Structure formats: C-alpha cells, structure tokens
Amino acid sequence: MESINTFLDQDHSARRILKDKLVLAGIIALSLVTISPIILIISKLVVKGYRQISLDFLIKNTPDSYEAITAVANGEIIPGGIANGIVGTLLMVSVASALAIPIGVLTGIYLYENQGKFMANLTRSVSDILQGVPSIVLGLISYLWIVKHVTMGYSALAGSVSMSIMMLPMIVRSTEETLKMIPQTLKEAALALGVPYHKVLLRVMIPTGFSGLLTGILLGISRILGETAPLLLTALGSSIINLDMTKPTSAIPLLIWEFYNDPNMIDLIWSSSLLLMTMILILNIVSKQIIANRR
Amino acid sequence: MTNTIADIKNPILSIRDLSVAYDKNYAVKNVTLDIKKHAVTAIMGPSGCGKSTMLRALNRMHELYENITTEGQVLLNDVNIFDMPAIKLRRQMGMVFQRPNPFPTMSIYDNVIAGYNLNGIRVKKSQKDEIVERSLQDVALWGEVKDSLLKKGSFLSGGQQQRLCIARALAFNPEVILLDEPTSALDPVATAKIEDLLVKLKENYTIVMVTHNMGQAARISDYSLFLYMGELVEYGKTKNMFTNPKDPRTEQYLTGKFG
Structure with a gap:
C-alpha cells in the first residue's frame, strides 16, 4: 500500500501537460508545413500575376513577340490575352x-x-x-x-x-x-x-x-x-x-x-x-x- | 406428415415443393402449402429458418443473385409464376421490406407513383393524383402528408416511411402483398399503426408476411405457418396453432423454448 500511495502522491500532471503541449505544437507545425506550399504558390501567383488580369486578358489572343518587347521596353503591361x-x-x-x-x-x-x-x-x-x-x-x-x-x-x-x-x-x-x-x-x-x-x-x-x-x-x-x-x-x-x-x-x-x-x-x-x-x-x-x- | 395444405378452397397461391438453395445449401426445403385469398398469412420461425428466403422466392427476387437456385412450383391464380415474365409477376405481388426504403431522390408523390413512372406507364395527371391519394389513404398517411407531397420521402419518420413503402406497393393494385418483417425496424406506436393497417388491407388484398414476433402473428394473422430449418413444420389457422399446436417443435417455439 505504501508504494502505491507514494506513486499516487507524485504529481506527474505538469509533465503530462507539457508533453501534451509539445505534441500539439508538433502537429500544428507539420500541418503548416503541409499546407504552406499551396499557400506560397497561390500568393506568388496572385502577387506576380494580378496586374495582367483584365477583361482583355480573357478575350484577346496572345500578342506577338514584337508587341510584347515594345510594351516591356516602355514599362507597360503586355497587351493581349490568352x-x-x-x-x-x-x-x-x-x-x-x-x-x-x-x-x-x-x-x-x-x-x-x-x-x-x-x-x-x-x-x-x-x-x-x-x-x-x-x-x-x-x-x-x-x-x-x-x-x-x-x-x-x-x-x-x-x-x-x-x-x-x-x-x-x-x-x-x-x-x-x-x-x-x-x-x-x-x-x-x-x-x-x-x-x-x-x-x-x-x-x-x-x-x-x-x-x-x-x-x-x-x-x-x-x-x-x-x-x-x-x-x-x-x-x-x-x-x-x-x-x-x-x-x-x-x-x-x-x-x-x-x-x-x-x-x-x-x-x-x-x-x-x-x-x-x-x-x-x-x-x-x-x-x-x-x-x-x-x- | 401433417396436413400442410390446411383445406383452403380456391387458394390464390399454391406453393408446391418449393426449395431454395444458396450455392448448394438448402434454406427452404420442399415447402407445400396453399394461401387463402384476402387473408393475412404469417410466416414464423426462429432466425435463419428460411422465412425471408421463402417469401422472396414468391416474387422471384432471388433471380438477382446468381448463387441462389429455386425449385418447385408456385401457382398464382393457377398460373405458375416461374412461367410468367418476372416483371409481370412483380406487378401482381407487391413487396415491402424490413427497413423502409423510399427512393431518396423522389418526392412523396413520386415515390407512391414510382411503379407507373419507372415502368413508363402513361397515366393522366388527374388519374395519378387519384392513385396517390387512394394509396396514401389506404395506409392512413394521406392526412399526415397531404400538404407536403412534394417533399422528399426520406424526411418522414421511420413508421411513416414504411407506410409510404406500403402505399408504393399498393399503387399498382397488386393481388398479393409480401411483407418481410415490416415492423422490425419500428417503434411500438408505429408497429401498432402498421398492424391495424394490415388488418384493414386484407379486405382487398392478400397479405403474406414474415414476422419474428409471435404476438404480432397472433394478433393479426388468420393463418400461420411455422418453418424450422427450412422445413414447413406446421400450417393452419392461427388460432388453432397457438392454442393447440400439433407438432412438439411448434409448441416449443411458441412457448419460448427456442428461437
């Protein structure tokens, strides 16, 4: 009886709570690693691509190289669309x-x-x-x-x-x-x-x-x-x-x-x-x- | 062997030497009996005795499964059911299953009329309305659903769904209605409603039902048969069978010694 009581008396709860928190943190970190590629991809596409998106982009054909060179040289948006x-x-x-x-x-x-x-x-x-x-x-x-x-x-x-x-x-x-x-x-x-x-x-x-x-x-x-x-x-x-x-x-x-x-x-x-x-x-x-x- | 035909005059169904086997294992063996028109006949017996198997043989549901073979004869109004097209037979023998199974994609109205719509039978709208109302009234569901006929059938309670399924079977005006433990998935109130309904329905239809519940058989059936290990042990008027069983196995089952 003595030994059981001393066992029960020992307070392990602090350690268990700490362990619990560590595991939870690990799960959250790994989840973030999993979803980060898609977030990074989408944000990169939005940041780099949104300027080109317009009505023209949806209804016009692809520009030829000459049009594109001119636009780039003048610092303008490339005309035409896809x-x-x-x-x-x-x-x-x-x-x-x-x-x-x-x-x-x-x-x-x-x-x-x-x-x-x-x-x-x-x-x-x-x-x-x-x-x-x-x-x-x-x-x-x-x-x-x-x-x-x-x-x-x-x-x-x-x-x-x-x-x-x-x-x-x-x-x-x-x-x-x-x-x-x-x-x-x-x-x-x-x-x-x-x-x-x-x-x-x-x-x-x-x-x-x-x-x-x-x-x-x-x-x-x-x-x-x-x-x-x-x-x-x-x-x-x-x-x-x-x-x-x-x-x-x-x-x-x-x-x-x-x-x-x-x-x-x-x-x-x-x-x-x-x-x-x-x-x-x-x-x-x-x-x-x-x-x-x-x- | 006891008299299993039970002296029924002008039977609607005459079953002769009916056997059903799963692969090579017989679940129903040489059952011979006559079923009375406009009466409730209950099929009783312990689990696994072949009750459902026998019932499902009557509308040739077993033909869906290749490993099941059926032998013998079943005469419906003197015509062997195995000689007529299954489609025609099933329209004359409605079936209600253990668990309510309304078509989930269809409204209450469409569920009742499903037999006509799915078979491509053209009926005037006014006639359809009439059939739906009559069938739902027959199952005492009309009052409860008449304002929500276009709602999905799956929104109803279990008991209502089961009555809807009975209405669906009635819409075709079948001669025989086969019920496979129709109340085993329902609560006592819903069960009582279905039992009352079946007693009322036998005025116009012949009812053959499988039941696990001896009380139910005693309450509503006119004739009962007791199946044990696929064999017909006893068949006769329900009253006689419950008060004076001839076979010791029937007595043991009815007194709760097994089953």
Whole structure:
C-alpha cells in the first residue's frame, strides 16, 4: 500500500501537460508545413500575376513577340490575352469529357454488375494501370493514332483523345464505388415494383448516386485541365482561336510553356497560371461541396 | 406428415415443393402449402429458418443473385409464376421490406407513383393524383402528408416511411402483398399503426408476411405457418396453432423454448 500511495502522491500532471503541449505544437507545425506550399504558390501567383488580369486578358489572343518587347521596353503591361488558350482548353476538355464520360460510366456499371468475375477484375486492373501511365506516353499514343492517321497533323482531336484516356480510369472507379455505396434494398425495391433492370439502373441507381458520379467527373476534369505534356505532342498550339477539331489548337498550359520559352512574355506566365489554378481550385471546391452535401 | 395444405378452397397461391438453395445449401426445403385469398398469412420461425428466403422466392427476387437456385412450383391464380415474365409477376405481388426504403431522390408523390413512372406507364395527371391519394389513404398517411407531397420521402419518420413503402406497393393494385418483417425496424406506436393497417388491407388484398414476433402473428394473422430449418413444420389457422399446436417443435417455439 505504501508504494502505491507514494506513486499516487507524485504529481506527474505538469509533465503530462507539457508533453501534451509539445505534441500539439508538433502537429500544428507539420500541418503548416503541409499546407504552406499551396499557400506560397497561390500568393506568388496572385502577387506576380494580378496586374495582367483584365477583361482583355480573357478575350484577346496572345500578342506577338514584337508587341510584347515594345510594351516591356516602355514599362507597360503586355497587351493581349490568352483567349486562344482558354477557348482551346474548354474545347478540348469538353470533347474529352464527351468521349470519356459515357465510356467510363458504362464501364463502371459493368464492373459493379459483375463483381468478382474474371473479365470485370481484369478490366478493373487494366483501368488502374491506365491511371498510372505517364501522360507523355498517352500523348505519344494519341500522336500515333490520331495525328499520324486520322487528322494527318497536330489537332485538337488528338489532344482530346489523350485527355479522355487520362480521365477514363477516374470515372470508371468513381462510378463503380458510387454504385456500390447505394444500398441493395433500393435496387430490390425498384425491382419489386416490376421495373425492368435497365430502368432500375437508369432511373433509380444513377440518380441516387448522381452526386458521386459528378464528383468523379469533376475531379477527372480538374486533373486534365493542367495537363501539358500530351498536348505538346498532339494539339501543338495556335496563336489564334481555333474551333476546328482537326487543326492545331492552343490551351492554357501550352501557352504557359510558350511564354516560358519567350523571355519577353515572362509576365504572362504568372497571370495564366493564376487563371488555370483558379479554375482547378473552383472545380475542387465544388466537388468537395457536393461530397459534403451528400453526407 | 401433417396436413400442410390446411383445406383452403380456391387458394390464390399454391406453393408446391418449393426449395431454395444458396450455392448448394438448402434454406427452404420442399415447402407445400396453399394461401387463402384476402387473408393475412404469417410466416414464423426462429432466425435463419428460411422465412425471408421463402417469401422472396414468391416474387422471384432471388433471380438477382446468381448463387441462389429455386425449385418447385408456385401457382398464382393457377398460373405458375416461374412461367410468367418476372416483371409481370412483380406487378401482381407487391413487396415491402424490413427497413423502409423510399427512393431518396423522389418526392412523396413520386415515390407512391414510382411503379407507373419507372415502368413508363402513361397515366393522366388527374388519374395519378387519384392513385396517390387512394394509396396514401389506404395506409392512413394521406392526412399526415397531404400538404407536403412534394417533399422528399426520406424526411418522414421511420413508421411513416414504411407506410409510404406500403402505399408504393399498393399503387399498382397488386393481388398479393409480401411483407418481410415490416415492423422490425419500428417503434411500438408505429408497429401498432402498421398492424391495424394490415388488418384493414386484407379486405382487398392478400397479405403474406414474415414476422419474428409471435404476438404480432397472433394478433393479426388468420393463418400461420411455422418453418424450422427450412422445413414447413406446421400450417393452419392461427388460432388453432397457438392454442393447440400439433407438432412438439411448434409448441416449443411458441412457448419460448427456442428461437
């Protein structure tokens, strides 16, 4: 009894509180380290890029080097904008989505319906591997398939195809996972009403899991928005707005690369990056909100 | 073997040698019985005895799962249900599940009319309104929800949701309603409401329900059957079975010796 009492009498609480505080401080410090890159990136982009952002920046094409040199020499803001890149990105992303969403959703449904079967397992594994394929390789493939054989030259279509392959695995996975989360009883309830199976899928399962599907699609889009490597090999770039899928087309990340290679255009790098970053952030926040509302 | 057909004249359902197996394990073995029209028939038995399995065989729900096989015959008004399209059968045999499962994306109105909308059956708006009102009145829910028909069904309480699910099954005017422990997820007040409802509904519908609750079977059913390890042990009028069980296993179950 004596020893227990002396043990209890010893006051360790001060030490424990100190330890607690040290651990907490460590956690806060490491959290700050984790979020600091994104804060530093965004603040750098805002500081360096905001001066260029104006209506002109959104609706005018990229200036040529001569205009840029003149403006820089006179200490003015570089005229023109990146409308050709914005339009090109929207065009290629839309076409990529139009290609990838139906295929991805249908494949996801197939995987959900055939759990544990050989073909489904194989498809799932292949789709996972596809997700790991470097984007430059997808660009090369699209170059071989589309640039060399379909459009006979660099084209927006080739860019879209490489982007859609990149989106595909994300959509497949999110469709399957979303459907798996829907309770089986809901499916049975619809079947018990004598509803044919395809209508159960289309009218009950998909609407119920719609927010999940949408989230997967938005995250897929936000991933391809910033892709540059495959576009260098496929869409190439264009200094004017192009809506022809068979012609070379610009994109925001392509322009950033071009600006980087032209010492007179350096200022435009920051504003273009800021715009691209903002688009991706908005998509991410929207999809996070959708997930939050679903819970 | 006891007389399991229980001398029912003009039965709506005649079950003959019905067996259901999960992989190769039989959960329901050679069940033969007739079910009376416009009556409540209760399926009783301890957990895992095959009650739900048997009920789900009646609207061919097992066909969803590849590892389940069903053998035997079930005649609905003298037509073998395994010979008719599953879709047609299920429209004649509504089903209510253990847990309320209204469609979460649909309003109360759309939930009730879901059978028509999802099947693409075109009905005039006025007729739809009528069906919704009648079905909700049948389940005594109309008064409670008539001002919020366009709200989502998932906002209702558990008991209300279950009545909504019964209304959804009634909207098609099925001949038989199958209920799989419809009150096991509900509180006593909601349970009492559903029980009253079922007694009222048997005037127009034939009700087959699985229940875990012997009191419930005694209160509302006209006929009961006792399943044990997948076999039909006893079947007959509920009154006779509760007062004078013929099989010792039924007696033991009813007196609480197992189950």
